[in-house]
Amino acid sequence: xxxxxxxxxxxxxxxxxxxxxxxxxxxxxxxxxxxxxxxxxxxxxxxxxxxxxxxxxxxxxxxxxxxxxxxxxxxxxxxxxxxxxxxxxxxxxxxxxxxxxxxxxxxxxxxxxxxxxxxxxxxxxxxxxxxxxxxxxxxxxxxxxxxxxxxxxxxxxxxxxxxxxxxxxxxxxxxxxxxxxxxxxxxxxxxxxxxxxxxxxxxxxxxxxxxxxxxxxxxxxxxxxxxxxxxxxxxxxxxxxxxxx
Amino acid sequence: xxxxxxxxxxxxxxxxxxxxxxxxxxxxxxxxxxxxxxxxxxxxxxxxxxxxxxxxxxxxxxxxxxxxxxxxxxxxxxxxxxxxxxxxxxxxxxxxxxxxxxxxxxxxxxxxxxxxxxxxxxxxxxxxxxxxxxxxxxxxxxxxxxxxxxxxxxxxxxxxxxxxxxxxxxxxxxxxxxxxxxxxxxxxxxxxxxxxxxxxxxxxxxxxxxxxxxxxxxxxxxxxxxxxx
Numbered sequence: 001x002x003x004x005x006x007x008x009x010x011x012x013x014x015x016x017x018x019x020x021x022x023x024x025x026x027x028x029x030x031x032x033x034x035x036x037x038x039x040x041x042x043x044x045x046x047x048x049x050x051x052x053x054x055x056x057x058x059x060x061x062x063x064x065x066x067x068x069x070x071x072x073x074x075x076x077x078x079x080x081x082x083x084x085x086x087x088x089x090x091x092x093x094x095x096x097x098x099x100x101x102x103x104x105x106x107x108x109x110x111x112x113x114x115x116x117x118x119x120x121x122x123x124x125x126x127x128x129x130x131x132x133x134x135x136x137x138x139x140x141x142x143x144x145x146x147x148x149x150x151x152x153x154x155x156x157x158x159x160x161x162x163x164x165x166x167x168x169x170x171x172x173x174x175x176x177x178x179x180x181x182x183x184x185x186x187x188x189x190x191x192x193x194x195x196x197x198x199x200x201x202x203x204x205x206x207x208x209x210x211x212x213x214x215x216x217x218x219x220x221x222x223x224x225x226x227x228x229x230x231x232x233x234x235x236x237x238x239x240x241x242x243x244x245x
Numbered sequence: 246x247x248x249x250x251x252x253x254x255x256x257x258x259x260x261x262x263x264x265x266x267x268x269x270x271x272x273x274x275x276x277x278x279x280x281x282x283x284x285x286x287x288x289x290x291x292x293x294x295x296x297x298x299x300x301x302x303x304x305x306x307x308x309x310x311x312x313x314x315x316x317x318x319x320x321x322x323x324x325x326x327x328x329x330x331x332x333x334x335x336x337x338x339x340x341x342x343x344x345x346x347x348x349x350x351x352x353x354x355x356x357x358x359x360x361x362x363x364x365x366x367x368x369x370x371x372x373x374x375x376x377x378x379x380x381x382x383x384x385x386x387x388x389x390x391x392x393x394x395x396x397x398x399x400x401x402x403x404x405x406x407x408x409x410x411x412x413x414x415x416x417x418x419x420x421x422x423x424x425x426x427x428x429x430x431x432x433x434x435x436x437x438x439x440x441x442x443x444x445x446x447x448x449x450x451x452x453x454x455x456x457x458x459x460x461x462x463x464x465x466x467x468x469x470x471x472x473x474x
Contacts, residue, residue, distance in 0.1 A: 127423075140415050141416060145412075149473040152469060153406075157416065160462060161419075163462060
């Protein structure tokens with residue numbers, strides 16, 4: 001079995017500390033330093049959490065997609081590498097579910113405060129919910145399929161789910177929506193006041209670091225599970241060979 | 246040309262099998278009829294014609310969706326009898342031909358159900374479409390294909406899974422939701438005449454795009470799923 005080296009462990013703790021520190025700075029920026037929003041008051045500060053997390057929950061599916069494609073490519077050529085890719089795919093799918101849940105929940109809180117309703121079947125919200133449903137169904141498939149073919153089937157489903165992610169992103173331009181137009185890169189009127197940018201970037205950096213942190217921890221865990229499984233299989237084979245004829 | 250011939254062979258086989266038993270056709274027909282009756286009892290559409298027009302597009306598609314799920318679950322089961330599926334895996338013909346043949350067969354079955362169901366639906370829901378009704382001739386096949394192509398694929402994907410019957414809707418529904426939205430919106434737009442023709446046009450285009458994208462993905466990945474182990 002792979003041994004966790006002290007250096008690797010040190011780097012992991014350093015990463016954890018760094019992401020916590022950046023999140024703390026981001027919290028200070030967003031809650032205390034940024035001027036209060038003229039239209040929304042203090043409620044507007046949820047922007048610094050909702051938007052970075054929404055952006056990240058659209059990025060992790062791509063990693064999941066890429067890992068699944070690598071899995072499908074290596075499946076016959078190099079099964080051990082394929083298993084690593086599969087562990088990464090599983091991990092990012094779980095983190096996607098976590099991040100998009102947080103995105104949906106903070107969005108609901110924000111919607112209740114500014115629009116007066118918890119939820120509206122606006123296309124953007126619907127597509128986010130859809131993304132969440134897709135990755136929950138991905139995790140369900142992994143749970144239901146019989147052992148041995150889980151990886152392949154999950155990778156195939158991930159390709160299907162990834163095709164939906166661009167639809168989520170484009171939907172804001174395709175359909176007229178209640179959700180505000182894209183704040184970044186959405187045309188001449190988009191963009192935020194420069195005073196809001198530091199808080200936004202600190203939080204974006206913080207949640208990215210934190211996301212990578214939990215991905216790596218979960219990945220290490222899944223790798224250990226896989227290696228333990230291989231070890232058990234190997235021992236079973238060896239034991240069966242030792243039975244005297 | 247050779248590929249087309251394989252697809253047609255598979256299609257002919259599936260049609261003949263279905264013709265001999267007519268299990269899934271009868272099952273789908275009666276099931277969708279029951280769904281329509283249940284919704285009819287729940288909403289009393291004849292007393293409120295405007296409401297009926299607004300909701301009937303959704304009800305029609307929900308009935309068809311559930312009915313096709315019941316049939317799709319069975320569509321690969323007949324390949325498993327006598328290990329036919331193992332033989333198919335060893336056959337030299339491309340795996341995607343098997344898939345396309347079955348998907349087209351399923352499309353035809355659901356279209357037959359729609360053709361029978363449509364008059365009953367119009368009578369029960371007392372419908373007078375206010376938009377251009379001929380557009381439905383475009384929306385129905387496109388929408389049905391969107392359901393059936395992914396449904397056939399996921400039914401094959403869940404073949405050896407535990408809880409196969411439950412797994413199909415769990416996978417099919419999230420993937421199909423954009424298509425469902427498009428077809429329900431387009432159908433409702435035609436029935437109520439509220440939507441601008443350009444908007445209906447956009448929904449139909451989205452449906453078409455969805456069909457093309459997912460048909461391609463299904464054809465590319467079917468061999469992987471068939472040989473998964």
